[in-house]
Amino acid sequence: MEVRVRFAPSPTGPLHIGGARSALFNYLLARKCSGKFIVRSEDTDLERSSLVSERNILEALRWLNISWDEGIEVGGDYGPYRQTERLELYREFTDKLFQSGQAYFCYCSEDELEQERQELISRGQPPRYMGKCRNLTAEERAEKEALGVKPVVRFRVPEGKQIHIKDLVRGDIIFDSDGIGDYVIVKSDGIPTYNFAVVVDDTTMKISHVVRGEEHLSNTPRQVLIYQALGLQSPHFAHISLILNTEGKKMSKRDGDTAVIDYRAKGYLPEAVVNFIVLLGWSPPGEQEFFSMTELSEIFSLERVSKSPAVFDLNKLKWINAHYLKLASRERIAELALPYLREMGVLTGELNSAQRQWLLNFVATVIDHLSCVSEVSDFVHYVHGSDVQEPDEEARQMLRGEQVPAVLNLFKQRIIETETITADSAKLIMKQITKELKVGGKLVFMPVRIALTGQMHGPELNNIIALLGKENTLKRLETGAAWLRD
Secondary structure, eight states: OEEEEEEEOOSSSSSSHHHHHHHHHHHHHHHTTTTTEEOOOOOOTTOOOOOOHHHHHHHHHHHOOOOOOOETTTOTTOOOOBBBGGGGHHHHHHHHHHTTEEEEEOHHHHHHHHHHHHHHHTTTTOOOOOOOTOOOHHHHHEEEEETTOOOOOEEEETOOEEEEEEETTTTTEEEGGGGTTOOEEOTTTTTHHHHHHHHHHHHHHOOEEEEEEEGGGHHHHHOOOHHHHHTTOOOEEEEEEEOOOOOBOOOOOOOOOOHHHHHHHHTTOHHHHHHHHHTHHHOOOOSSSOOOOOHHHOOOOOGGGSOOEEEHHHHHHHEEEEEEHHHOHHHHHHHHHHHHHHTTSSSSOOOHHHHEEEEHHHHHHOOOOOOOGGGGGGGHHHSSSSSSOOOHHHHHHHTHHHHHHHHHHHHHHHHHHSSSSHHHHHHHOOOHHHHTTOOOHHHHHHHHHHHHHSOOOOHHHHHHHHHHHHHHHHHHHHHHHHTOOO
């Protein structure tokens, strides 16, 4: 049997981490089994669905390097791949259910349904449709339609039946049909509901495995009943765990539950995000922590997907991203950093060769301090412009050392004498000062660092001096000298 899996988002908003994980697991399963990965759109929520959201979802998938073999914008033998373009197909399957007596029209109003719901709740029973329209005669239906009532179509749920589902992640699960109630499969406007449309889509697209989030588990018995009513074989189901925050609660934006594209905007690398989300509910064999997409495609399996909730730890994502930032070429990170520096006015217009080299040197200087590229903005003050941050009291105390005036004066003199400041020339200057004044390295480096940056810690001092350049270094020294008099 060919493995055919799908990712079928509803285009009512951007792709979030949970959806990205479902897409990734399906993609990896298809690649592992030399199967097909299909992307389609469940766009039957006419009020909220949009092509803008659809494009954003596809853009996010492509950014993550998740490609699809069939589906939207790719085509294939089982299209169309948007539900709103498949309405005639749904009508054909609806007719089959009518012909077998397993579907019927329901004319109940919202008020009637709500009253029934409240009565069941008051009795301590789960809300469900009690079958008021199950056995209407042709005359009764004609009366309703004469009044202009537009019916929905309900599926006739068999009574007293156990629905067995063999879940590839959760094992054998049994549902009781009596707790379901007849459910709507086509709304009054002719649009199919999720549980009906997904069955038609999966069977006509020959989907072999349905890998999706745990929140869909309660939908599965309804779908299985439709498969059985149509005389069709159900696909294999695998429901992956919820994603919770580090406190074991539902994720919020504060925890990192933001659109995948937002992670790109913050300067996360796609390979880092993929490496992070694959570990949300899946455990690799061995002790390896970092994987390429090719490696994941070779070792991924549903057998190693956990039933337990996955924990989204933003700090772990930053740690993984920092690892990949260090592996990336400086040219790649420079291009990603450039928009942030343009926004701050550090670099403008078309870059000349000197500016581009400055950018590459800046990236090399700060890369070990970054967990995402957007953090380059936090390091600009070290290396750009003539303004110095005000030092705190601890830093000011360091400037009160008796050797400090001599250190700063000699440093200034050496900078003036040096025609072109580079990291190497700065390093030589610092070495000469320690030798000439016969003081320890810290007693030289620390006052210079504080005079130039206002801080006791930060990127490599030699690189800071080189990035500041001769003019800004001398201007900052004037400010640092003024602090000596405070």
